[in-house]
Structure formats: C-alpha cells, structure tokens
Amino acid sequence: METAEANTRVSRAFVAALARAGVTDACVSPGSRSTPLTLALAEQRTIRPWLHLDERSAAFFALGLARATGRPVALVCTSGTAAANYLPAVAEANLSRIPLIVCTTDRPPHLRDVGAAQTIDQVGLYGTHVKQSHDLPLPTAEGAVARFEAFAARAVAAAIDGIAGPVHLNLPFDEPLLLPPGLHPASNVDLVAAAMPQRAPLAPLAVDGLVPPLRRCERPLIVAGPETGGLPAAAIARLAEALDAPVLADPLSGMRTGPHSRERVIDSYDAFLRDPAAAALRPDVIVRFGAVPTSKALNQFLARQGSATHILCDLPGSWRDPDALTTHFLSGDPALVCESLRGEIPATSGRPWTRDWVATGRRASAAMREAAASFAEPFEGRVFAELQEALAAGATIVAGNSMPVRDMDSFVTSDSRWLNLVANRGANGIDGVVSSAVGAAAAAGSGRVVLVIGDLSFFHDMNGLWAAKRHALDLTIVLVNNEGGGIFHYLPQSAHQAVFEEWWGTPSGLDFRHTADLYGARYTRATEWPAFRQALADGSAGGLQIIEVPTDRARNAAMHREAWGAACRVAWQPAGAAVP
Numbered sequence: 339m340e341t342a343e344a345n346t347r348v349s350r351a352f353v354a355a356l357a358r359a360g361v362t363d364a365c366v367s368p369g370s371r372s373t374p375l376t377l378a379l380a381e382q383r384t385i386r387p388w389l390h391l392d393e394r395s396a397a398f399f400a401l402g403l404a405r406a407t408g409r410p411v412a413l414v415c416t417s418g419t420a421a422a423n424y425l426p427a428v429a430e431a432n433l434s435r436i437p438l439i440v441c442t443t444d445r446p447p448h449l450r451d452v453g454a455a456q457t458i459d460q461v462g463l464y465g466t467h468v469k470q471s472h473d474l475p476l477p478t479a480e481g482a483v484a485r486f487e488a489f490a491a492r493a494v495a496a497a498i499d500g501i502a503g504p505v506h507l508n509l510p511f512d513e514p515l516l517l518p519p520g521l522h523p524a525s526n527v528d529l530v531a532a533a534m535p536q537r538a539p540l541a542p543l544a545v546d547g548l549v550p551p552l553r554r555c556e557r558p559l560i561v562a563g564p565e566t567g568g569l570p571a572a573a574i575a576r577l578a579e580a581l582d583a584p585v586l587a588d589p590l591s592g593m594r595t596g597p598h599s600r601e602r603v604i605d606s607y608d609a610f611l612r613d614p615a616a617a618a619l620r621p622d623v624i625v626r627f628g629a630v631p632t633s634k635a636l637n638q639f640l641a642r643q644g645s646a647t648h649i650l651c652d653l654p655g656s657w658r659d660p661d662a663l664t665t666h667f668l669s670g671d672p673a674l675v676c677e678s679l680r681g682e683i684p685a686t687s688g689r690p691w692t693r694d695w696v697a698t699g700r701r702a703s704a705a706m707r708e709a710a711a712s713f714a715e716p717f718e719g720r721v722f723a724e725l726q727e728a729l730a731a732g733a734t735i736v737a738g739n740s741m742p743v744r745d746m747d748s749f750v751t752s753d754s755r756w757l758n759l760v761a762n763r764g765a766n767g768i769d770g771v772v773s774s775a776v777g778a779a780a781a782a783g784s785g786r787v788v789l790v791i792g793d794l795s796f797f798h799d800m801n802g803l804w805a806a807k808r809h810a811l812d813l814t815i816v817l818v819n820n821e822g823g824g825i826f827h828y829l830p831q832s833a834h835q836a837v838f839e840e841w842w843g844t845p846s847g848l849d850f851r852h853t854a855d856l857y858g859a860r861y862t863r864a865t866e867w868p869a870f871r872q873a874l875a876d877g878s879a880g881g882l883q884i885i886e887v888p889t890d891r892a893r894n895a896a897m898h899r900e901a902w903g904a905a906c907r908v909a910w911q912p913a914g915a916a917v918p
C-alpha cells in the first residue's frame with residue numbers, strides 16, 4: 339500500500355503545483371499507467387481536464403488551446419506508443435513557440451528494456467523538439483513530493499520563459515497504482531491558481547551598429563512574418579512611420595488587421611512580387627520581425643536582395659533565417675527593439691519609394707479581390723474574402739496548411755477590424771489541423787472560430803472531431819473539397835500527367851457527409867456563395883458545423899494564375915496613377 343499511497347500523494351502534489359504555476363487546462367487520454375495522475379486531475383477543480391481518446395489529436399488540441407489562451411496546457415497519457423503520438427504536435431509547438439507540459443507516464447526503471455508490456459524508451463523521447471526533458475524519480479523515493487512539485491513549477495517556468503515551447507516530464511509509477519476505492523483518501527488538496535510569471539523586460543539594446551545604415555537608408559522595408567500571439571503591431575507601425583517604410587505583413591503576423599496604423603501595411607505582395615517587374619525594387623535596409631513569411635514570392639524576393647542590410651529582430655537564442663541573409667541580428671523583445679530603434683533615427687516622411695509600394699499594393703489588392711469575385715465557378719480563395727466580410731471583429735480563422743493558408747495570405751486584406759488569424763506554420767504539417775482548431779474553440783471567450791481546411795488535411799485528423807462533440811464546442815469548419823492535393827498543381831510534377839493523379843492528386847474518394855453524421859455535425863454542401871453565406875450565418879448559432887465547398891483542383895490553379903496576372907497588370911502603373 340505504500341506505493342499506492344505515494345502515487346496518490348505525489349500526483350496530487352504535482353497537479354497542485356501545476357495549478358499554482360498557472361496551468362488551467364490539461365488534456366488527458368485514458369490508460370492504466372497514467373491512473374494516479376488522471377485521478378488527481380479528476381478530483382480537483384482548478385485545472386480543467388479535457389478528455390481525449392486519441393493522443394495525437396489530444397496534443398494538437400492542447401496546442402490550439404495554448405495558442406488561444408497564451409497559457410501552457412498539460413498533456414497526460416499512458417506509457418508506450420501513446421507518448422509517441424504526441425510527437426507531431428510537440429514538434430509544431432516547439433517551432434511555433436507554444437508552451438506545453440507534456441506528461442508521459444512510464445514503467446519504473448527496473449521494468450524498462452526487459453520486455454515489459456506497453457513499454458518503450460520514453461526517456462528523451464522528443465529529442466530536440468522540447469526545451470527540457472526530465473525523467474522523474476519514483477513517487478516512493480525520498481522527498482518525492484517536493485521533487486515532483488519542483489519539476490512541475492520548473493516545467494511551467496521553462497515552457498513560458500523566453501522563447502516559449504514544450505517541456506517533457508516522464509513520470510514513472512510502480513504498481514499498485516492506486517488504493518482500492520474504500521481506502522482512497524478524499525482529496526484535501528487546496529488548489530490555488532497563482533498569477534503567471536511575466537516575461538521580464540530585456541536589457542536596453544545595443545543598437546549602435548545599426549544606427550548608421552538606418553539613418554542613411556533611402557529604401558527601407560519592414561517584413562512582419564508569422565508570430566504566435568502576434569507581433570507588437572502598434573510598435574512596429576510606429577517604427578514604420580518613423581522610418582517611413584512599407585510593411586509587408588504576413589496574415590499570421592497580427593499586423594494585417596487591427597486598430598494600429600495600417601497606412602504602410604501591404605497585403606498583396608505575394609501577387610505582385612511574382613512579376614519580373616519586381617526586380618526593379620531594391621530595398622537598401624530590410625528590418626525583419628517574426629518567422630519566415632508564408633509567401634514564397636516574398637521569400638524569393640528577399641533572397642535576391644544580397645546587397646541590402648538585413649536586420650533580423652528576434653528573441654535571444656532564435657535564428658529564423660533559412661536563406662542566411664542576416665547582416666545584423668538584434669536580440670530582444672520586438673516591442674522594445676522597435677522603441678529603441680525609433681529613438682535613434684530622425685523622423686522621415688514622404689519617401690516616393692514608400693508611396694509607390696503602398697500604391698502598388700492597393701492596386702494589386704483590389705485586383706485580387708475583383709478577380710476572386712468575378713469567377714463563375716467556386717474559387718477557393720474567395721472563401722477568405724467571404725469570411726472577412728461576414729465575421730465579426732475578434733473572430734478566429736484557423737487556416738489549414740496547403741492552399742488554405744496561402745489563400746488566407748492572398749485574400750484577407752488589411753482592415754481595421756482585427757481578426758485572429760492562425761495556422762500551424764511551425765512545421766507546416768497537414769496533420770492535427772482539425773484538433774488545433776477544436777482546441778482554439780475550447781478557449782473561453784475566444785469568439786467565433788472558423789477553420790478553413792483542405793479535404794486531405796481534414797481526413798488526416800477526422801478523429802479530432804470527437805473532442806468537439808464530446809465537449810460540446812462551437813466550431814465552423816469550411817471544408818474546401820477539391821478531391822485531393824490541390825497544392826501539387828502548382829508544382830512541376832503536375833506536368834507529369836501519367837503519374838500525377840495517382841501519386842500527388844490523390845483523391846480520397848470519401849463522402850464527408852458521413853463524417854458529419856458520425857460526429858453529429860450540422861452539414862451543408864455549398865455550391866453557390868449565397869448558400870455559403872447562409873450556412874455561415876446559420877452556424878453562428880453554435881455547435882459543430884461543416885460547410886463543404888466542392889471545388890475543382892485544376893480549375894482553381896488556373897483561376898489563381900488569372901488573379902495573380904490581373905494583380906500584376908495593374909500593380910506596375912507609373913507613380914501617381916489613380917489608386918482605387
């Protein structure tokens with residue numbers, strides 16, 4: 339009984355310590371080895387335990403919830419391959435800087451690597467995809483309560499400190515795992531949630547080396563890439579004003595929409611930078627914030643600017659520059675970086691360079707919207723234009739990887755009404771997207787959440803729908819069904835007609851109406867935009883809703899090319915031409 343009592347005592351103390359450190363949600367999947375921890379979570383009221391049947395979905399749900407709340411979410415699973423199913427979401431959380439406390443339970447050390455059931459090597463299972471990984475002592479060890487509490491507090495601190503990310507705790511439990519019901523003591527754990535530690539402001543920045551190029555520059559450019567939780571939009575907008583620089587704002591940067599000054603924000607660069615005429619644009623200083631932009635055209639444009647000064651601003655320890663372009667790295671909190679830089683440069687205004695970028699951007703943006711509205715057939719990009727029109731400020735749009743996030747980039751325009759635009763862009767996986775959106779929908783006060791997802795990505799995580807049903811969450815899913823991988827039509831393999839359809843087109847042949855039935859979702863197949871709008875309006879009543887938009891892959895590739903062409907044709911008018 340000593341072992342069972344120790345398991346109970348230590349698990350309760352561990353859960354209480356997580357709660358004190360600020361954890362408010364845990365995702366728990368059923369199993370035997372995790373029993374003490376699951377019971378400790380089930381018998382308290384401070385941390386909300388969310389039941390999940392599938393660990394891969396559980397981890398992506400946790401990721402979506404943590405991204406929406408900004409707080410670390412705990413994961414609890416049994417031993418064996420259950421733990422391995424967390425890996426895709428752990429990798430995404432690590433790259434997207436989302437805090438998770440990954441608690442895998444395990445056999446005690448003497449039962450490892452000796453053929454015991456449901457036992458795999460879990461020590462360091464997530465490799466370099468976690469910020470820290472610890473194999474905890476057995477609950478019967480001397481001083482285990484204090485040690486478990488310390489590991490919980492330390493894990494939360496590590497997960498949110500600096501560059502946020504996942505932390506792995508491997509918790510061994512020996513049998514008997516728990517006491518029989520009559521002997522199991524009532525919980526006397528008094529859980530009090532403490533305030534989250536704040537990120538300490540960083541020391542003033544060493545900006546000296548940057549000042550001359552910034553003062554001298556004539557053609558500055560600011561690039562706002564994706565950032566979990568959003569970049570400091572107002573601070574970057576103020577820097578853009580002081581420098582009088584255009585801001586190329588990725589949809590996932592938090593800068594494309596919102597009440598900050600968007601005077602210099604450009605939303606259509608992905609279209610017009612495709613044009614050979616873009617070669618004439620030669621920025622002399624490029625200031626970059628956030629991760630690598632979604633737009634390939636922008637990344638290729640930046641990679642061509644070899645003679646420019648590239649200033650990368652990011653948190654210490656980060657280096658998001660796959661093309662090795664950086665000439666100056668400024669480490670620090672981006673908001674403080676902006677303020678420091680602003681103090682060093684004389685205010686500038688009226689640069690023709692910036693006026694031209696902004697005018698070009700507006701013309702291209704209008705042309706893209708017009709093109710999207712003009713197609714008679716269902717055009718995938720139009721989904722985002724329709725959503726931006728219909729959704730209230732503060733709504734969340736989760737874009738699946740593949741074409742949805744690219745269409746979000748092309749068709750969500752700069753707007754004073756803030757939309758929370760998110761996607762799993764750390765590792766760009768098409769896995770776990772449904773669960774990430776369900777997790778976002780689970781965040782209290784998150785407003786309406788709409789997921790736009792391709793059919794193969796939807797198939798990949800249909801299990802994720804279970805949590806929406808089980809926890810009665812409100813989520814609208816726009817299922818863009820082009821019967822396969824539409825994105826591959828933009829790649830060279832699309833010309834290899836003999837093999838393309840079988841190995842890249844890959845239609846699933848599934849009727850997703852049955853998926854909706856299985857998970858109790860309201861289902862609409864919208865072949866016309868008025869029907870789409872009506873379904874979207876109906877969905878605001880709540881519950882789980884799937885709006886399927888059937889599209890044609892090959893035709894959509896052609897329509898995208900037409901839209902880009904239209905944008906490029908109007909973008910390069912001489913300076914002073916009318917701006918729509």
Ligand SMILES: Cc1ncc(C[n+]2csc(CCOP(=O)(O)OP(=O)(O)O)c2C)c(N)n1
Binds near residue numbers: 738741742766822824
């Ligand atoms: C886990 C994972 N497997 C495979 C891929 C490669 N991949 C990228 S896009 C794509 C097709 C996605 O199809 P769909 O979700 O229908 O979106 P569409 O391309 O039609 O917009 C695949 C297989 C990936 N990114 N992640």
Ligand SMILES: [Mg+2]
Binds near residue numbers: 818819
């Ligand atoms: Mg598809």
